[in-house]
Amino acid sequence: MKNRSLVSIEDFSKEEWLKILDLAEEFEKNPKQRILEGNVIATLFFEPSTRTRLSFESAASYLGAKVIGFSDASSSSVKKGESLNDTILTVSNYSDIIVMRHPREGSARYASEVSPVPIINAGDGANQHPSQTLLDLYSIRKTQGRLDNIHITFVGDLKYGRTVHSLVIALCNFNAIFHFVSPPELKLPSYVKRHIKDAKLRYYQYTDLTEAIPKTDILYMTRIQKERFSDPIEYEKVKNAYILRNSMLEEAKESMKVLHPLPRVNEITQDVDANPMAYYFQQAQNGVYVRQAILTSILGVK
Amino acid sequence: MSDLRKELKVSAIENGTVIDHIPAKSLFQVVKILKLNAIPNQILFGNNLQSQKYGTKGIIKVNDKYFEAQELNKIALVAPSATLIVIKDFTVVYKKNVELPKTIKQFVKCVNPNCITNNENIETKFDVHIDEEGQPKLRCNYCEKFTAKDNMVFI
Ligand SMILES: [Zn+2]
Numbered sequence: 001m002k003n004r005s006l007v008s009i010e011d012f013s014k015e016e017w018l019k020i021l022d023l024a025e026e027f028e029k030n031p032k033q034r035i036l037e038g039n040v041i042a043t044l045f046f047e048p049s050t051r052t053r054l055s056f057e058s059a060a061s062y063l064g065a066k067v068i069g070f071s072d073a074s075s076s077s078v079k080k081g082e083s084l085n086d087t088i089l090t091v092s093n094y095s096d097i098i099v100m101r102h103p104r105e106g107s108a109r110y111a112s113e114v115s116p117v118p119i120i121n122a123g124d125g126a127n128q129h130p131s132q133t134l135l136d137l138y139s140i141r142k143t144q145g146r147l148d149n150i151h152i153t154f155v156g157d158l159k160y161g162r163t164v165h166s167l168v169i170a171l172c173n174f175n176a177i178f179h180f181v182s183p184p185e186l187k188l189p190s191y192v193k194r195h196i197k198d199a200k201l202r203y204y205q206y207t208d209l210t211e212a213i214p215k216t217d218i219l220y221m222t223r224i225q226k227e228r229f230s231d232p233i234e235y236e237k238v239k240n241a242y243i244l245r246n247s248m249l250e251e252a253k254e255s256m257k258v259l260h261p262l263p264r265v266n267e268i269t270q271d272v273d274a275n276p277m278a279y280y281f282q283q284a285q286n287g288v289y290v291r292q293a294i295l296t297s298i299l300g301v302k
Numbered sequence: 303m304s305d306l307r308k309e310l311k312v313s314a315i316e317n318g319t320v321i322d323h324i325p326a327k328s329l330f331q332v333v334k335i336l337k338l339n340a341i342p343n344q345i346l347f348g349n350n351l352q353s354q355k356y357g358t359k360g361i362i363k364v365n366d367k368y369f370e371a372q373e374l375n376k377i378a379l380v381a382p383s384a385t386l387i388v389i390k391d392f393t394v395v396y397k398k399n400v401e402l403p404k405t406i407k408q409f410v411k412c413v414n415p416n417c418i419t420n421n422e423n424i425e426t427k428f429d430v431h432i433d434e435e436g437q438p439k440l441r442c443n444y445c446e447k448f449t450a451k452d453n454m455v456f457i
Contacts, residue, residue: 008446083422083423084418084422085422085424102418103416104416104417104418104421104422104445105414105416105417105418105444105445105446105447106412106417106418106419106442106443106444106445106446107418107444109418109443109444110418110419110422110424110444124418124445125416125445126416127445127446128446
């Protein structure tokens with residue numbers, strides 16, 4: 001993985017994903033090591049994403065690296081009309097690795113072609129966000145003790161949620177059994193279903209959340225955004241049907257965990273937070289260890 | 303068909319390239335892809351000609367010009383049935399079908415308006431795939447979205 005860019009989860013092999021997860025486990029035991037001392041990590045956020053940026057910066061800082069960059073394009077030369085090419089070439093003079101988030105799809109792939117230093121894609125429009133997928137895999141493995149043969153239930157916006165698409169595609173390598181709960185207009189797109197079919201795996205679709213819960217090992221919740229509906233009446237009709245309440249977890253397996261890429265709005269009620277099944281805040285914390293593993297693998301330190 | 307009419311349709315060229323069996327609806331796309339509007343050579347175009355195989359077809363004859371195979375294969379995107387005929391001294395030197403390239407660079411726009419190639423000065427790059435109906439579709443090297451045959455816009 002040394003010196004390679006991570007733009008899409010498929011840039012790395014399954015074996016490499018597992019190496020990153022193993023390494024993340026080591027960092028979880030010992031997250032503060034100064035093994036990146038002397039390295040400079042650039043975080044270029046052409047659109048703001050505070051959680052992702054802080055997670056990368058925290059990962060880098062605990063390992064002793066210096067962090068430079070910007071948190072939103074309006075405060076940088078990009079606003080003055082600088083091309084992506086020029087920004088990347090300039091910043092690559094000042095850093096050993098570039099973590100970038102950009103509103104345009106394909107921006108990170110392009111950056112990886114022009115940049116002399118490796119690029120980590122922290123989200124390019126609705127396209128890819130591989131460190132999120134790796135931290136999801138880490139959270140699944142950690143809570144279930146395995147990645148294989150997991151019953152995973154995805155809930156909410158399965159049409160536009162790239163987190164969902166990437167995780168489904170990744171789990172096709174681990175013999176998962178998929179359950180999809182969404183309003184009809186936000187069903188999983190056919191290209192993602194094709195991956196499941198090609199892997200000869202099973203999936204089931206539901207419109208009722210409670211129906212899927214008893215079989216589930218991992219309940220992956222997502223936010224339904226009003227903007228996704230052309231008809232606001234349709235949104236009003238479904239918006240409360242995909243909210244997880246603590247009372248709905250009575251039928252769940254004891255080992256089940258609830259994941260959510262955050263931020264949550266109202267799709268998980270606060271009474272779930274105290275339930276030991278709620279795992280979304282630990283999931284976010286796992287992001288730091290996984291990002292430490294990604295940074296050190298690419299920088300060739302681990 | 304009278305001999306005269308037949309002669310008009312296939313009027314020979316001394317040296318150059320003939321592109322035959324172009325689907326009639328794709329003729330102008332072929333012109334655009336090969337940038338025939340920008341070369342000084344004598345060019346003959348025929349369209350909506352009768353064809354036994356395809357119903358109607360188009361044909362292009364370019365005098366004194368030989369194309370790189372790579373260049374001509376681009377037209378397979380819109381005219382997969384096209385035949386190339388290279389002529390020297392009124393004689394057919396060779397004849398072959400166009401082949402769909404594995405990758406396409408530069409001359410097709412990505413269908414995704416939010417693709418970086420549509421927002422910065424970046425050349426497009428695609429892998430060529432075949433859809434369920436056997437038609438070519440292009441996977442953008444950058445945004446990873448597919449551009450279907452009907453959505454292809456040539457730059
Ligand atoms: Zn594109």
